[in-house]
Amino acid sequence: MNIxxxxxxxxxxxxxxxxxxxxxMLGIIIGIASVMTIVSTINGMNQQxxxxxxxxxTNKITVSAQRYDGQDVFQDLYDYCLQLSDYVEGVTPNSTxxxxxxxxxxxxxxxxxxxxxxxxNSDGMSGTDVELPPNMYLGSDQYAVCNxxxxxxxxxxxxxxxxxxxQVCVLGAQAARNFFGYADPVxxxxxxxxxxxxxxxxYREKDPDSQWSQDNIIVFPYTMSRILSxxxxxxxxxxxxxxxxxxxxxxxxxxxxxxxLMGQNQEKGYFWVDSNNQWQNSYNEQATMMSVVLGxxxxxSLLVGGIGIMNIMLVTxxxxxxxxxxxxxxxxxxxxxxxxxxxxxxxxCGIGGIIGIAFGTLATRLAGRLLIQxxxxxxxTITLGAFALSVALGVLFGIYPAAKASxxxxxxxxxAE
Amino acid sequence: MxxxxxxxxxxxxxxxxxxxxxxxxxxxxxxxxxxVAIVGQSGSGKSTMMNVLGCLDIPTRGDxxxxxxxxxxxxxxxxxxxRNRQIGFIFQQYNLIQNLNVLENVELPLIYQGINxxxxxxxxxxxxxxxxxxGRVKHRPAEMSGGQQQRVAIARAIATHPxxxxxxxxxxxxxxxxxxxVLQFLQQLNREGTTVILITHDNGIxxxxxxxxxxxxxxxxxxxxxxxxxx
Ligand SMILES: Nc1ncnc2c1ncn2[C@@H]1O[C@H](COP(=O)(O)OP(=O)(O)OP(=O)(O)O)[C@@H](O)[C@H]1O
Ligand SMILES: [Mg+2]
Numbered sequence: 001m002n003i004x005x006x007x008x009x010x011x012x013x014x015x016x017x018x019x020x021x022x023x024x025m026l027g028i029i030i031g032i033a034s035v036m037t038i039v040s041t042i043n044g045m046n047q048q049x050x051x052x053x054x055x056x057x058t059n060k061i062t063v064s065a066q067r068y069d070g071q072d073v074f075q076d077l078y079d080y081c082l083q084l085s086d087y088v089e090g091v092t093p094n095s096t097x098x099x100x101x102x103x104x105x106x107x108x109x110x111x112x113x114x115x116x117x118x119x120x121n122s123d124g125m126s127g128t129d130v131e132l133p134p135n136m137y138l139g140s141d142q143y144a145v146c147n148x149x150x151x152x153x154x155x156x157x158x159x160x161x162x163x164x165x166x167q168v169c170v171l172g173a174q175a176a177r178n179f180f181g182y183a184d185p186v187x188x189x190x191x192x193x194x195x196x197x198x199x200x201x202x203y204r205e206k207d208p209d210s211q212w213s214q215d216n217i218i219v220f221p222y223t224m225s226r227i228l229s230x231x232x233x234x235x236x237x238x239x240x241x242x243x244x245x246x247x248x249x250x251x252x253x254x255x256x257x258x259x260x261l262m263g264q265n266q267e268k269g270y271f272w273v274d275s276n277n278q279w280q281n282s283y284n285e286q287a288t289m290m291s292v293v294l295g296x297x298x299x300x301s302l303l304v305g306g307i308g309i310m311n312i313m314l315v316t317x318x319x320x321x322x323x324x325x326x327x328x329x330x331x332x333x334x335x336x337x338x339x340x341x342x343x344x345x346x347x348x349c350g351i352g353g354i355i356g357i358a359f360g361t362l363a364t365r366l367a368g369r370l371l372i373q374x375x376x377x378x379x380x381t382i383t384l385g386a387f388a389l390s391v392a393l394g395v396l397f398g399i400y401p402a403a404k405a406s407x408x409x410x411x412x413x414x415x416a417e
Numbered sequence: 418m419x420x421x422x423x424x425x426x427x428x429x430x431x432x433x434x435x436x437x438x439x440x441x442x443x444x445x446x447x448x449x450x451x452x453v454a455i456v457g458q459s460g461s462g463k464s465t466m467m468n469v470l471g472c473l474d475i476p477t478r479g480d481x482x483x484x485x486x487x488x489x490x491x492x493x494x495x496x497x498x499x500r501n502r503q504i505g506f507i508f509q510q511y512n513l514i515q516n517l518n519v520l521e522n523v524e525l526p527l528i529y530q531g532i533n534x535x536x537x538x539x540x541x542x543x544x545x546x547x548x549x550x551x552g553r554v555k556h557r558p559a560e561m562s563g564g565q566q567q568r569v570a571i572a573r574a575i576a577t578h579p580x581x582x583x584x585x586x587x588x589x590x591x592x593x594x595x596x597x598x599v600l601q602f603l604q605q606l607n608r609e610g611t612t613v614i615l616i617t618h619d620n621g622i623x624x625x626x627x628x629x630x631x632x633x634x635x636x637x638x639x640x641x642x643x644x645x646x647x648x
Contacts, residue, residue: 005531016516328500329471331497331526331529335494409473409475414473
């Protein structure tokens with residue numbers, strides 16, 4: 001019997017018993033689809049939150065500190081961080097500017113604030129195209145390092161800009177688009193509360209999908225507080241550590257230093273030091289726990305699916321032992337029997353697997369949209385892994401009993417009920 | 418001699434309290450072209466005998482020569498070939514494959530012979546015409562009466578034109594009229610030169626065979642030739 005015949009025979013056998021074939025495939029479809037959906041969704045969630053944390057800046061330490069005598073803390077903190085350069089990569093005030101109007105041509109941040117208010121009043125969804133007002137910050141030359149920005153065009157704020165009170169600013173990608181469209185902002189002059197400020201650079205886009213974008217920002221040298229928010233002293237700072245371990249060390253040293261500055265009982269001022277890593281860690285712990293739980297569910301569903309496949313295969317083969325006996329009696333060799341069952345199992349599992357992958361992909365994308373509002377595609381590894389496992393199970397349990405039955409004397413197989 | 422068994426035993430559970438000697442030292446020769454009825458009471462070892470003669474089972478002890486070849490020395494593959502080309506089986510329970518239609522069932526032994534689709538179809542149709550079922554080739558076995566199913570089984574047995582037909586109670590599940598037709602068909606095959614071995618517990622049927630071998634408790638107790646009217 002040639003292989004083409006064996007294929008035809010397997011095909012006829014599959015069509016010949018549609019009920020049995022559908023049941024077998026159903027086990028595989030459900031197995032693959034559920035495992036794919038669960039594992040892919042977890043994967044997507046973890047990647048999403050990792051992306052968020054990375055965009056926010058990992059190993060970032062937030063410092064709040066203020067002296068009651070109104071004297072500025074930043075210069076002291078800056079100098080101290082220079083000493084910690086083994087642990088610290090950068091330090092900047094993290095101060096939001098309020099009541100500042102930025103104007104370029106016909107665009108102004110005040111008008112954009114109006115947009116935002118109108119959007120809040122209406123349905124809220126029409127706002128996708130609406131230009132929202134930029135968030136404006138005063139920062140040091142290390143603002144970019146601390147907040148994970150990179151320069152796309154032009155240059156970053158420099159130490160000289162700070163020292164010389166240069167009237168310059170750097171734009172986030174979204175803010176650049178809102179004010180300049182597709183034109184190059186670098187070298188252009190914007191009016192900020194009536195003062196001319198030159199745009200020296202644009203940051204690279206971090207997160208193109210998000211509406212409340214981290215990219216809709218304008219950063220000014222912090223010494224510009226002189227004209228943009230007169231009388232303000234800084235109380236919020238960001239410190240960027242070189243690594244997770246460095247963050248721990250820097251956190252405790254800065255706390256120590258500020259204790260010295262403010263007094264043991266914070267008589268001269270208050271402070272508060274917090275490492276973002278702390279809540280990233282606690283998030284990671286939760287995520288790990290969830291992975292374990294959901295991974296367990298996936299394993300169980302795979303097990304259940306696998307047992308289902310195994311069962312139906314075993315049941316049909318017992319049922320088919322008699323058929324094997326008949327085929328052997330009229331002259332089938334062992335190898336023909338095994339080949340036929342192998343091809344049958346492979347065909348069923350293959351078709352079931354492909355349908356399962358289709359359903360799994362659909363379910364994964366739905367789960368991503370509905371549960372966590374992100375776009376997930378199942379990874380190739382997971383897809384192929386689930387497919388391979390189910391096919392392996394189906395073929396194994398499809399062929400093993402057949403091989404066993406074909407080893408019986410034909411008369412014994414014929415006796416099977 | 419076409420078939421020759423010497424002092425053959427088939428023993429189940431040998432050495433145990435419950436030991437059963439289904440065949441207990443049987444010696445028998447059958448010549449080409451003979452029509453032999455093997456008769457005996459239930460449990461006397463008739464089916465066991467056919468299974469051994471048909472290479473469906475291996476005897477516990479004793480030699481079996483088929484056309485001069487010692488069957489014990491053959492591989493499983495060679496035994497499959499013998500069953501496929503030399504012997505046509507007709508079983509009491511028909512033993513058709515339920516998921517295949519009538520034509521596919523009859524084609525099955527031809528598929529295992531490696532015969533191409535066109536020839537296979539012609540040979541199967543020819544066999545079905547002989548049993549008068551050429552008009553129902555697309556039906557499933559379950560859609561047919563017992564007598565029709567047995568005729569399908571006969572068509573399957575003769576499709577390969579085997580030199581030997583072995584029939585185990587082929588009329589057992591049929592009414593007497595249909596049974597008689599099956600019997601006449603076997604006689605016709607024998608007249609055309611096929612060696613027929615017919616297993617039955619029915620003395621009336623045994624009386625229509627030119628040679629009758631009687632089994633009792635796994636032993637041959639009688640082996641006689643008789644005059645019949647159909648030859
Ligand atoms: N697989 C087996 N295991 C144990 N004993 C068996 C087995 N097959 C047959 N026997 C025994 O061997 C003896 C002969 O059985 P066999 O089927 O050959 O009888 P038979 O003459 O065909 O009977 P019947 O007319 O009822 O079909 C019986 O006693 C039976 O119980
Ligand atoms: Mg019997």
